[in-house]
Amino acid sequence: MKRPTIADIARRAGVSKGAVSYALNGRPGVSAGTRQRILAIAEEVGWQPNSAARALSGSMSNVVGLALCRPARVLGIEPFFMELISGLEAELSARDYGLTLQVVADADAELAVHRRWWAERRVDGVLVCDLRVDDPRVPALEELGLPAVVIGGPAHTGGLPSVWHDDAQPLAETVEYLAALGHRRIAHVAGLPELLHTRVRTEAFHDVTTRLALPEAVTVSSDYTGEAGARITRRLLSSPRRPTAVIYDNDVMAIAGLGVAQELRLDVPGDLSIVAWDDSPLCQLTHPALTALGRDIPAYGAIAAKRLLAAIAGEDVGDHRDVPAQLTTRGSTGAPR
Numbered sequence: 001m002k003r004p005t006i007a008d009i010a011r012r013a014g015v016s017k018g019a020v021s022y023a024l025n026g027r028p029g030v031s032a033g034t035r036q037r038i039l040a041i042a043e044e045v046g047w048q049p050n051s052a053a054r055a056l057s058g059s060m061s062n063v064v065g066l067a068l069c070r071p072a073r074v075l076g077i078e079p080f081f082m083e084l085i086s087g088l089e090a091e092l093s094a095r096d097y098g099l100t101l102q103v104v105a106d107a108d109a110e111l112a113v114h115r116r117w118w119a120e121r122r123v124d125g126v127l128v129c130d131l132r133v134d135d136p137r138v139p140a141l142e143e144l145g146l147p148a149v150v151i152g153g154p155a156h157t158g159g160l161p162s163v164w165h166d167d168a169q170p171l172a173e174t175v176e177y178l179a180a181l182g183h184r185r186i187a188h189v190a191g192l193p194e195l196l197h198t199r200v201r202t203e204a205f206h207d208v209t210t211r212l213a214l215p216e217a218v219t220v221s222s223d224y225t226g227e228a229g230a231r232i233t234r235r236l237l238s239s240p241r242r243p244t245a246v247i248y249d250n251d252v253m254a255i256a257g258l259g260v261a262q263e264l265r266l267d268v269p270g271d272l273s274i275v276a277w278d279d280s281p282l283c284q285l286t287h288p289a290l291t292a293l294g295r296d297i298p299a300y301g302a303i304a305a306k307r308l309l310a311a312i313a314g315e316d317v318g319d320h321r322d323v324p325a326q327l328t329t330r331g332s333t334g335a336p337r
Helices: 006-013 017-024 032-045 051-056 072-077 079-094 107-119 137-144 168-181 196-211 226-237 251-263 281-285 297-312
Strands: 063-068 098-103 125-128 148-151 162-164 186-190 218-221 245-248 273-277 291-294 326-328
Touching (some): 006 017, 017 032, 063 079, 079 098, 079 251, 079 297, 107 137, 125 137, 125 297, 162 297, 168 186, 168 196, 168 273, 168 326, 186 196, 186 226, 196 218, 226 251, 245 251, 251 273, 251 281
Parallel strands (some): 186 245, 273 291
Antiparallel strands (some): 291 326
16 A cells, blocks of 8 residues: 555645644644644644655654664674663563664774764664773764764763673683682683774783682683684694683583583583573583573663663763673583593
8 A cells, every 4th residue: 555645634634734743743824723734634644754855854763773883694693682682672662663783894894884873863862782892983073063862981982872791700700719619720711802892801811810820711802603612722722731621601602512521522611611601591500501691681672772862852861881791500510620
């Protein structure tokens, strides 16, 4: 069926298109009786405002944007982003807002997307993920004047509000837990080295292993994929003095690491203990179930969306520090043989 237009309503009401526009937008220029007749006809024919035309006229688009510099195939298998988006959508849909998601190749492409969205009034604000050290997106968004909330921090966010949690404390507590079990050779399979939270975790790992006198501790960077997790684990476990415990920066790599350990006929946790970041249902479906650092990621996303909507409304929005991840011990960790 043809989408009803302002011209259709004007023809049925016997008035000009300008009068219909005044009535539908709540502007003066038509009588109360005419306004009521126009609104009744609009409801009868099922008229809905054209969001693109409204955006071009300078009105709100009721959409926020999220550009992610990750391969699309990674987004499809990594529970973190699916849970984050579910939290965003829950809050946005309750406020009649939509979410535009776009995968980009790098930071420059992301900035180009932000500029295009803002110039075309396609979004009212954006969420920024995967914060980097001295992130170029922060000053660019400040200069652009586009409302934005950074998911990450606490530093390197400039004047933009952020929603963040402490990555250092949970990492340190996890190493202390493994050391208390008797592990002396612990490895950390980290995420992308340019990301701020990877640097925070890596520095925390170095600090705590130095404090606990664990000289054989090692950190290896990865890209969060199962392939990278398996490849790095195979290299670590094939070394002459293989680690007795490995901490992975996401659940996908941890599950891949568990598969490699079983492939090499190593007992988990007798020969190798495994800990995953970002506890998910996947961690509980493996055998043994994975010890994991977990937090309420959908709630984290909802808080970010709520604060972005407040910024769009012109409110003064500050930073929000969320609760740190909590360690849940399961069958994948134990004392080394």
